Amino acid sequence: MKIKIGIVLIPIIFFSLVIGVVLLASVVSVKNDNDNVNYEYVSISADVLKYKPLVEEYCDKYDIKDQINIILAIMMQESGGQGLDPMQASESGYNTRYPRIPNGITDPIYSIEVGVQVWASVWKEAGDLKLALQGYNFGNGYVSWAKSRGGYTPENAKEFSDMMAIQNGWSAYGDILYVEHVMRYLSSGASVGDEEFKKMMEEVLKYQGYPYRFGGETPETSFDCSGLTKWAYNSIGISLPRTAQMQYDSMTHIPLSEAKQGDLLFFKNTYSTSDYITHVGIYVGDNIMYHAGDPIGYENINTDYWQKHFVCAGRIK
Template structure:
């Protein structure tokens, strides 16, 4: 089954047409793809006027759609304070910025800087986008190696800097793919080409059920289609429809599940998160893993989302298995 991102009533559709050419005479811009941006959560879509106004200061209003996709990736579609994860572009620790408007101001300035440097160095648009995550050093790195971003170049650059800094990893080598989950590069069908694989058996049945509710709003305490769902209520209801009884709350479902490692993670396992809101419970959110760094969860709206965003990584608690769908 090919998954197609659906646009809920609260989600804003933006069409972005970018027609500048790369190289050429002075004043021309890089050729960028025609991109329609969909699946933008209300928590992000509300800032569209602010994003457009800040881009206008740099003469880059045409990039409004792709900026919203970047914000979706950086914030996980939540009302994050440093919504563009812009603190590090100022040389500050992560999440130092505590004002989403200021985060957008700083993030757009950083974005404009990487776009301008990319144009000056004659590299492609994806290199500029990856440089938003990696930093501007990636631009000269790619310029010296043909001028076109590839996953291999991103992996090489990340490995060099991770080793140099003594870290396990540096940046997100899948940043372009993750952004394009929200930016629909294929005109007409709304697909990014990065949808989860087709499932079989009971997991395929479960998938067909959760997709019926994709785009519905989040409802705290909700556990049925009549009310919509919260994060644990969705799975409490869907597993019940399959004759499988599981506990009701996120904390209880975490306690009930068998812990699995990242190496053993498979589609159908739960991904648990902590401290996403103020409560005595440690576990406050979960989704079901669907492969390729993606989950389906009762966000706002119910949707597919990357678990590799800074927001979800910051709150990551672990993986758990209630049903082994591969057995």
């Protein structure tokens, strides 16, 4: 991002140091229980979302009311909500009305009912999201086979695929990356933890007062906005894309009211470019962000300028 110095508030060094000490001393504790995660859907198309009421109806019917978002993510991967068999469920044993061949189902409503039945079956047998997802693609046989080997792994997904391809005389069997492909449409909504946030801030505070440098992404060059956020996240072992727009595209979007320390804040139209997102900063709480302004430092976003350009907060998926 390029910032016009005449518009951006010039940080007062003493105020910035005090704010930094206070914020680092009062980090909000974030629970991150990966064994009991409520996944949210992200980047789901309008073609898929139009079927959400039907998905809700059938999830209720087959007693998996908490799985609606996962079904939507599966549909997004299978078809993007297009075609007559949006859940690609034709070859399932639950399909008793249409030919059990690829795209044999020609009724989207029935496809969704069959797809939900398939998911309910593999989910209840697997009891684990990734194992169940791969089971939706490979069939229930994979679930029992993988459970006897400790559960889902990318390695045993490939092993099972190779084994089944040989048995059936096919060149390939299923999608060995199915879990990864579906998970890109799901988010746990998890923030960075308090220790990670402290480590991140300890790193980027080393560069407080450095000048803004367009294209900068290391301490040797100084930083631009996305270069600084990428450096910050890299310090806690998380790799972000390079530009503000790409970082925005890679994250779950949330309102400022839900933002937690360590989330990113995104802004638009701060300078002339074809990108929608033109600036990004690290949220540290109480309407304060740490960002590559000119110079690098803290900024209160509760001003007319920043509110005018604010888009949303972002959280790692």
